[in-house]
Amino acid sequence: MQATSDVDQTCGMSIAIDVVGGKWKMHLMWVLAEGPVRFGQIRRKLDGVSEKVLAENLRQMEASGVVHRELYAEVPPRVEYSLTPLGESLSVALKPLEDWGDQHRDAILSRE
Template identity: 90%
Template sequence: MSIAIDVVGGKWKMHLMWVLAEGPVRFGQIRRKLDGVSEKVLAENLRQLEASGVVHRELYAEVPPRVEYSLTPLGVELNKALAPLEIWGDQNRDALASRPGISAS
């Protein structure tokens, strides 16, 4: 299990995985969907997920350049494994929201 935690650990990576599950998306779109993430942190997390092989970065030779991010087949499988965790969080949101250090958003 520790290798999976290495891939998705941290505050933003699972959120990123869920955003990318919706299909190819551009950096600015991701940033708008993840309220509170800085540009630097978002770029760093995307690079780490790309290095792990779960995110694909596609650079289009256009002017201006366009970059889209999407899940690789490995990323799609990982998202399926994360789905029960998301369900558990949704089912226990109210009970967890009152706990110190837990964000109910």
């Protein structure tokens, strides 16, 4: 994924947002952190995501180097998705954000 400007290329936050920005990518990181998983399993865990959007997000994350797609030579074909070492390090970096959400859930939800 390419950054949109020279400034973005030097800002770590912009790089990270390019990788996990959007409605579904952080949710995908959460699912993939559990270990290798098939497309249908991901779709069942992420209620509301369309097949098209899920496939697009997985392709983008694969292009960013955080997701690995393994195609098994079986009939019928089996495909599993998992985090790469880069993706695993990103998952570790996202854990404090999840912890913050858990810690402040009641305060945030009471404002809605």
